[in-house]
Amino acid sequence: MSSQATPVDSAPSTTIERPGHLSPSGASTYEQCAKRWRWRYVEHLADPPGEAALVGSFAHRVLELLMQSDSADRTTQRARDIAKQEWPAVEADPDFMALELDSDGARGFRWKAWNAVAKLWKLEPPADVEVRSTEQNVKAVLAGVPFRGIVDRLDVQTDGLVVTDYKSGNAPAERYRSKRLPQVLLYAAAIAESTGEQPVRARLFFLGEKHLEVSADVTPASLDRVTESLAGTWDSIERSCADDDFPTKTGPLCGWCPYLDMCDDGQGEVIRRHGSLPGNR
Numbered sequence: 001m002s003s004q005a006t007p008v009d010s011a012p013s014t015t016i017e018r019p020g021h022l023s024p025s026g027a028s029t030y031e032q033c034a035k036r037w038r039w040r041y042v043e044h045l046a047d048p049p050g051e052a053a054l055v056g057s058f059a060h061r062v063l064e065l066l067m068q069s070d071s072a073d074r075t076t077q078r079a080r081d082i083a084k085q086e087w088p089a090v091e092a093d094p095d096f097m098a099l100e101l102d103s104d105g106a107r108g109f110r111w112k113a114w115n116a117v118a119k120l121w122k123l124e125p126p127a128d129v130e131v132r133s134t135e136q137n138v139k140a141v142l143a144g145v146p147f148r149g150i151v152d153r154l155d156v157q158t159d160g161l162v163v164t165d166y167k168s169g170n171a172p173a174e175r176y177r178s179k180r181l182p183q184v185l186l187y188a189a190a191i192a193e194s195t196g197e198q199p200v201r202a203r204l205f206f207l208g209e210k211h212l213e214v215s216a217d218v219t220p221a222s223l224d225r226v227t228e229s230l231a232g233t234w235d236s237i238e239r240s241c242a243d244d245d246f247p248t249k250t251g252p253l254c255g256w257c258p259y260l261d262m263c264d265d266g267q268g269e270v271i272r273r274h275g276s277l278p279g280n281r
């Protein structure tokens with residue numbers, strides 16, 4: 001008698017295989033628009049960073065190297081020296097080259113990055129920070145979800161560990177600030193889960209012209225809230241994959257979606273809001 005598995009006793013097959021882990025950006029992309037998530041995380045279509053994201057990456061790199069320096073060396077001059085040292089790598093990056101900036105554009109790019117770096121001194125004296133790690137990869141299972149992320153900075157303060165994440169843009173209006181905190185609270189949850197040491201605070205440093213620190217105490221209730229929400233997103237992704245059902249969700253971000261050219265719903269939304277598509281404005 002054949003020992004082959006029958007359809008009845010084989011594992012249920014899904015139309016699309018769910019990725020093996022979830023990051024904060026993956027979760028927020030899915031919540032923003034399931035169709036965009038499918039194109040990005042299932043079909044792996046290119047999602048090239050725009051100028052703002054590349055400026056942010058450059059500023060992050062300068063701050064990372066600055067905060068790895070001896071505390072007494074964390075001066076604005078040292079940050080300028082790091083920026084000069086790192087600039088050739090930025091210029092050689094294919095994503096940067098794709099921006100096709102002329103010399104004035106490249107100078108403006110450097111200024112935007114420098115303005116973000118310089119805001120750090122408005123938010124804290126870098127020489128006083130006790131840094132535990134920078135750009136730390138974290139992996140943990142949170143509420144059943146295989147979670148991954150990269151923590152910009154983990155500091156040691158008098159009352160415990162503090163998670164810090166840089167945002168190179170402006171601080172959002174007050175009513176939207178708490179909505180930005182789940183990312184850093186998830187990092188705190190992952191650090192607690194993977195090391196047994198629970199951070200006491202999680203904070204965002206907005207480094208744009210409207211610079212601001214936004215922080216939250218890390219409590220069991222705040223960690224439960226963000227991990228349960230993450231699990232809800234993970235379950236929704238599983239259902240979408242099982243049914244190959246990824247509806248579009250149109251909104252103001254359609255104008256910046258890398259897949260706008262292939263999305264009729266998004267194009268309709270952009271025309272409704274702006275009267276024409278980006279290339280025609």
Ligand code: SF4
Pocket residue numbers: 032033034035036248249250251253254255257258259260263265266267
């Ligand atoms: S254009 Fe808008 S609706 Fe279409 S995939 Fe992008 S975000 Fe979703």
